[in-house]
Structure formats: structure tokens, C-alpha cells
Amino acid sequence: MSAPRQIRLNVFRHNPQDPASTPHLQTYLVEEAPGMTLFLALSELRERQDPSLAFDFVCRAGICGSCGMVVNGRPRLACRTLTQELPAEITLLPLPAFALIADLSVDSGSWMRAMTERLQAWLHAADPAPDLSRLEARMDPDLADQIYELDRCIECGCCVAACGTVQMRHDFVGAVGLNKIARFGLDPRDTRSDAEFYDLVGGDEGVFGCMTLLACHDVCPKELPLQTQIAFLRRRMLRAGA
Numbered sequence: 001m002s003a004p005r006q007i008r009l010n011v012f013r014h015n016p017q018d019p020a021s022t023p024h025l026q027t028y029l030v031e032e033a034p035g036m037t038l039f040l041a042l043s044e045l046r047e048r049q050d051p052s053l054a055f056d057f058v059c060r061a062g063i064c065g066s067c068g069m070v071v072n073g074r075p076r077l078a079c080r081t082l083t084q085e086l087p088a089e090i091t092l093l094p095l096p097a098f099a100l101i102a103d104l105s106v107d108s109g110s111w112m113r114a115m116t117e118r119l120q121a122w123l124h125a126a127d128p129a130p131d132l133s134r135l136e137a138r139m140d141p142d143l144a145d146q147i148y149e150l151d152r153c154i155e156c157g158c159c160v161a162a163c164g165t166v167q168m169r170h171d172f173v174g175a176v177g178l179n180k181i182a183r184f185g186l187d188p189r190d191t192r193s194d195a196e197f198y199d200l201v202g203g204d205e206g207v208f209g210c211m212t213l214l215a216c217h218d219v220c221p222k223e224l225p226l227q228t229q230i231a232f233l234r235r236r237m238l239r240a241g242a
Helices: 038-048 108-119 141-151 158-162 164-168 174-186 194-201 215-219 226-241
Strands: 006-013 024-031 068-071 074-077 089-093 099-102 105-107
Touching: 006 038, 024 038, 038 089, 068 158, 074 158, 074 215, 105 108, 108 174, 108 194, 141 174, 158 174, 158 215, 174 194, 174 215, 174 226, 194 226, 215 226
Parallel strands: 006 089
Antiparallel strands: 006 024, 068 074, 068 089, 099 105
16 A cells, blocks of 8 residues: 655634734645645644644534635635645645635625625515414425525625636625525525515616636535526516616
């Protein structure tokens, strides 16, 4: 049997709270194990070599979205990325567009919360005290599947980090925001009109700011149909704004 491969990890290091800290790459060597993910490699690195390394994780199963980072130039989830699929030299950077906490840890939660509040991304009912039995009424299975598909978004921030428009317009809601609007636009329980949705995402900060580069679609770890939803939402908003 051949000897285990040595992985060379070039990891971004910087603590913005420390005036003496300067951004730099720090290199570590880790011995690859069968089935090793980047999350496991970083955990071993922090446990055995450098306990000061900061990165985020919760579930380790691609559900929480916490471990998003840029892996060799591509936003990915560390817990779902096998090291055997990567070259022996790997460069890890924090996701752009979000405030840096330290090293590979970013504050994506504040960005997501602000976007959700701005888009009012929750179910709107006309009655402030709605009939819950109506809200729980049986839905067409095909429509329920479409809504569930969009609900699989884990808000990992990979689509935001890959978006060229986000880098130029800090007010752009990104594919994650457009996906939320598309989801509630499908839901028959939501009472908002197309005109109301247009007010939320019908401008350059919304669906018409998208440059259709579709990097969001390419990097989504849940493989959501973002390209299809953005195109559909754009046509719907054109009709609403006409």
C-alpha cells in the first residue's frame, strides 16, 4: 500500500479585533485519511497543530451551512468537500461579502437576517389572526414539491460569495434573497400581489441587477434550480411592472 498523501493547506489567517494582526496565509501539512473532508482536516489541524485557528461548523452534514469557505477559488462547504477530490495543495479563504470574524470564520448570519427583514421573507396572511386550519389545508403535491425544493436553501452564503453583482452592489439581495421571494411567490397561502413583490425585488438591487453570470447556480451545494428561478422571477416582475 502507498503511503498516505500529505496535504498542504494554505489557510488565511487574520483577526480584525487584534491591531497587531495582518492578513496572511499560513501553511500546514496534514496527513490525508480515507474519506477525509476539509472539515476533518481542519479539525485535526486545530486539535494537533494550532488551536488558535478559527472556522465555523455545527452539523457536519451539509445542513447548517456554517462551514462555507473559498476552496481553491470556489465557495464550498468544508464538511461536504472530500480532500481526495482536490489537489495536494489547497488554499482556503473566508467567504467574501460577509464581515470577517477571524481566519475562516465570517458573520453570514447578520447579512442573512438583514436580507430576510428587508424582503419580509415570511408568510404574509391578510388576516392578522388567520385561520390556521386554512393555512394547513391540503396543497397540490406538485406545488408542494416545488415549494419544498426552494425551502432546501441552507443560507450557507456560497451563492452570495460567488456573485459578481454583490461585489459591486452592497444592496443586491443575491440569489438567496431572490430564491426566498420565488418561494413565497409560489405559495398560495401568501396573500401578497405581484406588485408587492415587485416593490421588493423589481429594481437593480433585485432581480434586474443580476448579470446572469449564474455563478450562484454553479456553486450551490444543495443544487437548487437558481438559474430557473431567477429567469422565472424576472419574467414575472416584468409583467408586474408593465
